[in-house]
Amino acid sequence: MTPGILAAKKAGVPFTVHEYDHDPSAPSFGMEAAEKLGVPPERVFKTLVVRLDGRELAVAVIPVNSMLSMKAAAKAAGAKKAEMAPQADVERSTGYVLGGVSPLGQKKRLRTFIDVSAEGFETIFVSAGKRGLDMEIAPCDLAAVCGGTFVSLQDGGGA
Numbered sequence: 001m002t003p004g005i006l007a008a009k010k011a012g013v014p015f016t017v018h019e020y021d022h023d024p025s026a027p028s029f030g031m032e033a034a035e036k037l038g039v040p041p042e043r044v045f046k047t048l049v050v051r052l053d054g055r056e057l058a059v060a061v062i063p064v065n066s067m068l069s070m071k072a073a074a075k076a077a078g079a080k081k082a083e084m085a086p087q088a089d090v091e092r093s094t095g096y097v098l099g100g101v102s103p104l105g106q107k108k109r110l111r112t113f114i115d116v117s118a119e120g121f122e123t124i125f126v127s128a129g130k131r132g133l134d135m136e137i138a139p140c141d142l143a144a145v146c147g148g149t150f151v152s153l154q155d156g157g158g159a
């Protein structure tokens with residue numbers, strides 16, 4: 001039972017856990033999840049942690065088949081600049097290992113931004129807190145549990 005699963009349970013929102021056999025040599029953990037779960041990649045979301053203006057960490061949740069626009073992430077957070085957070089900062093702050101970071105149940109609650117494309121689906125898949133474990137959840141429930149805001153985050157404008 002991961003902290004992400006516990007957070008969803010505690011919040012009382014409906015969700016389904018999906019487990020798959022994770023291959024550590026997979027070039028993209030997110031695309032691997034989509035493939036192994038038999039779900040279109042635009043419904044599987046990765047959790048990225050960015051550093052804003054060199055200080056604050058924030059979370060961006062985007063489809064696994066897209067790239068995060070740093071400009072859009074900074075704008076969403078009211079910052080001048082966003083960059084990917086160093087692995088050590090991500091793991092220390094969230095309590096999860098890279099490739100298994102869940103937007104739910106993080107050690108330190110970070111401001112969370114979810115790509116607007118999520119709203120186009122009844123449910124989406126996010127990491128449940130470890131590699132090979134995903135959670136299917138309604139986007140509105142995800143936002144409610146993690147305090148997320150829907151914004152356009154994809155490079156190229158997104159959905």
